Amino acid sequence: MIYRSKTPLRLGLAGGGTDVSPYSDEFGGAILNATISLYAYASIEPIQENGIIIEAIDRREEQRFEWTNELPINGQLDLAKGVYNRIQKDYGLPLTGFKLSTFVDVPAGSGLGTSSTLVVAIIGAFAEMLKLPLGDYDIAHYAYDIERNDLKLAGGKQDQYAATFGGVNFMEFYAEDKVIVNPLRIKQEYLNELEHNLVLYYTQTSRESADIIKEQQKNVHAKNEKSIEAMHQLKEQSKMMKEALLKGRLHEIGEILDFGFQEKRKMAHNISNSFIDDIYESAKLAGATGGKISGAGGGGFMTFYCPNNTRYKVIDVLNNFGGVVKSYQFTHHGLTTWSVQ
Known part of the structure; x- marks a missing residue:
């Protein structure tokens, strides 16, 4: 038997960074994100030798x-x-050899939540193999606990929950790792238009998100007023985005994204750089009304809101920077697991 799983990557649309402790513990965080048709995959299959x-x-x-x-x-x-170490510790594995294979549709460090999405996929494959009675909240928190506590990797909480639940969600983050996932019932016509107008662009650069996140955490610990106020504004941005999407006020999306882009750069010094700023300003001159850096910032993917068919002119301009425009669709499902003979 082969045990498989796949989990969707996500676009963070608003509130990015407010899911990171200690900000979320002290003030409460809020993020709006949506999963897309780019995935992390995991497979576990038996092998003859008694090894791994x-x-x-x-x-x-x-x-x-x-x-x-x-x-x-x-x-x-x-x-x-x-x-593997955590599953072995908590549930135990049969003493039979196996091969664990993974694949992610985009490079690590690209800002679409690749690491956490991959962890969820691997947990899903083991859960399918061992028939573990884990719900969505259980799996998402388990992934978060493994990354942040077992592996000591700096980061937030949204990616694990987005990958597990899937769809468009407004997420709230509180102290003691409390997370509330609110699925949004957005009309399909609004989602179709959002998908048409949002251009996803890979800059062909990656970054070490942990360094940016550590500076962000340091600024909160140090009571850096500029950084904390920026996070407050980003939390407010997530509520603005939620209302615009639910009510179909898509003409506001670009301005809401632009507002977030300006505020996010105040959270840590290396979130943006001259290369990213050049791309951003060029896209706006070509017709985009706003955009954002995906994930922690510093490189990776960027998204731009391009109304009224301006996407084509924006894409022409983006092609001059050596990156790649990536096709995608929004997805309604999160972690999916199955078994095959």
Whole structure:
């Protein structure tokens, strides 16, 4: 039997960064995001020898181990090994050899929540194999706990929940890891128009999100008023975005995104740079009414709102910067698992 899973990546549309502790613990965070048709995949299949093989197909990395209850965390394939270690500790695995294979549709560090989405996919494959009685909230929190506490990786909470639940969600974050996921019932015609007008652009650069997030966390601990006020404004942005989408006021989306772009740059010094600023301003001159950097910032994907068929002129301009415009559709489903003979 082979056990498979896939989880969608997400576009953060508003409120990004307010899901990160300690801000969310002290003030409460709010984010609006939507999952898209780019995925992380995981498969577990039996092998003849009594050992463990872990491979990241997209990264062309593979490691082999004798059977053990704990795999070494050493900077290579740590997400997969971290999930294995925790599953082994909490539930135990049968003493049979297996191969865990993963693949992600976009590069790591691109700002679409790749790491957390991959962790959810791996948990999903193990849950399918072991028939674990885990609900959506259980899986999302489990992924968060493995990343933040077991592997000591800095980051927020939205990605794990977006990957698990799927769809368009308004998420609230509070102290003691309390998260409330509110699915939004947006008319399909509004989603169609949003999908048509939002251009997803990969800058062909990646970044280490942990460094940006650590500075953001440091600013909150230090009571940096400029940084904290920016986060307050981004939380307010998520409420503005929610109302605009639910009421079909799509003409406001670009301005709401632009407002968030300006505020987000105040959270940490390396969220933007001259290259990103040049891309952003060029897109606006070509007809975009606003946009954002995906994820923590510093590189990766950017999104632009391009009303009235301006997307085509914007895409022409973006092509001059050496990146790639990526096609996508919004998805309604999160983590999906299945088994095959």
